[in-house]
Amino acid sequence: MSSDFYNTSILPFKGIIIKLCRAYTNSQEDFEDYYQEVCLQIWRSKENFREESEWSTWVYRISLNVCLTLLKKKKNNNQHFVSDALPAEETEDNFAFSDESLNLLYDAIRKLSEIDRAVIMLYLEQKSHQEIADIIGTNSNNIGVRVQRIKMRLKKILDGKIN
Amino acid sequence: MEKSIENIWKEGFLKSDALVAPKINSLYTRKSIHVIDKFKRMFRINLIAIVAFSFIFLIISYFVGIPLMGAIFFVTLMVLVVINKRLLNGLEKIDKGVNSYEYLKAFNNWIKKQVAVNKRISTFLYPVIFMSLIIGFWFKDAEGIPLGERLVGKILLTFPDTPLILGIPLAGVVIVVLILGILAYFGSRIYQWDVNLIYGRVFKKLDELLADLESLRS
Numbered sequence: 001m002s003s004d005f006y007n008t009s010i011l012p013f014k015g016i017i018i019k020l021c022r023a024y025t026n027s028q029e030d031f032e033d034y035y036q037e038v039c040l041q042i043w044r045s046k047e048n049f050r051e052e053s054e055w056s057t058w059v060y061r062i063s064l065n066v067c068l069t070l071l072k073k074k075k076n077n078n079q080h081f082v083s084d085a086l087p088a089e090e091t092e093d094n095f096a097f098s099d100e101s102l103n104l105l106y107d108a109i110r111k112l113s114e115i116d117r118a119v120i121m122l123y124l125e126q127k128s129h130q131e132i133a134d135i136i137g138t139n140s141n142n143i144g145v146r147v148q149r150i151k152m153r154l155k156k157i158l159d160g161k162i163n
Numbered sequence: 164m165e166k167s168i169e170n171i172w173k174e175g176f177l178k179s180d181a182l183v184a185p186k187i188n189s190l191y192t193r194k195s196i197h198v199i200d201k202f203k204r205m206f207r208i209n210l211i212a213i214v215a216f217s218f219i220f221l222i223i224s225y226f227v228g229i230p231l232m233g234a235i236f237f238v239t240l241m242v243l244v245v246i247n248k249r250l251l252n253g254l255e256k257i258d259k260g261v262n263s264y265e266y267l268k269a270f271n272n273w274i275k276k277q278v279a280v281n282k283r284i285s286t287f288l289y290p291v292i293f294m295s296l297i298i299g300f301w302f303k304d305a306e307g308i309p310l311g312e313r314l315v316g317k318i319l320l321t322f323p324d325t326p327l328i329l330g331i332p333l334a335g336v337v338i339v340v341l342i343l344g345i346l347a348y349f350g351s352r353i354y355q356w357d358v359n360l361i362y363g364r365v366f367k368k369l370d371e372l373l374a375d376l377e378s379l380r381s
Contacts, residue, residue, distance in 0.1 A: 014182065031185070036190060045260050070197060104171075113371075114372055115375040124168070124172045135263065136262060143379070
């Protein structure tokens with residue numbers, strides 16, 4: 001990958017990639033693997049970008065699609081498809097943010113299904129229901145209901161943990 | 164007052180450590196860990212290995228006097244290669260930039276298609292390979308006479324009443340047909356079992372993801 005492409009086309013959107021990769025991984029090692037893989041796939045797929053959408057939306061799609069179909073290393077060195085999150089206490093220390101509330105929120109998000117993680121991440125990134133539906137390929141009418149359900153579930157998980 | 168998740172998110176990412184990108188090392192030469200790329204690599208390696216093996220086997224079979232077996236083997240494996248090369252081309256066309264539903268659907272359809280095609284091939288592949296062994300050795304030259312005919316001659320000398328079908332002992336025909344049936348029956352099942360063992364979790368997860376997305380589409 002040319003460093004120019006990375007600096008101009010990926011780095012400005014690193015926030016999107018980092019946030020998504022964090023939601024689908026439980027360790028720093030997996031997170032770094034996912035981040036690098038997403039960058040690699042963006043670079044490899046760049047010829048397919050047809051400017052029918054914003055570059056940022058396209059980066060979201062690639063990042064999400066790659067995260068949804070990555071095989072993640074398990075601690076016993078076997079490999080398996082992205083699966084349920086580890087409990088918070090099993091999360092590696094260097095993987096955590098300095099903001100404890102954000103750590104708790106991420107741990108709660110990791111307890112959701114893969115699709116619910118995608119929906120709530122996009123919602124938190126202030127994407128409209130239509131944009132969320134366009135990125136994940138669903139009906140925008142159902143997104144609002146799903147977001148409310150996910151928020152209720154997150155509140156239940158976080159209940160009493162955050163002041 | 165409890166903070167909303169929107170505020171936790173917003174405020175959390177204002178901290179300087181929240182969006183630190185990992186160091187990128189020789190990304191261009193990095194081997195992809197993505198499942199589609201792994202499939203591609205596995206397919207390419209398998210196809211190259213099959214082509215190399217079938218050529219080597221064809222040459223060896225000629226020198227050891229069973230060219231018919233080598234030729235049937237070669238043609239069968241080449242058909243397998245052509246069909247799987249076409250399947251591989253389909254995998255190359257999967258676009259990761261489309262929406263998640265279309266992407267997962269395309270990947271799932273490709274997997275289902277390749278399993279269905281290779282299951283069907285396995286039903287025929289093992290019996291054809293077995294038959295190539297039988298035919299190859301049957302027509303192998305044994306001092307001017309095909310080995311099969313020589314064998315039948317010896318059997319008839321010992322058991323003159325042996326029933327024959329087109330010059331082949333009936334018992335031999337029955338055994339071969341039985342083995343062909345068993346191979347055809349188990350061929351596709353062995354393939355399915357093998358695939359499930361390696362990619363069972365991928366199939367299950369794809370089904371779950373698609374079911375979740377379909378519930379959002381309805």
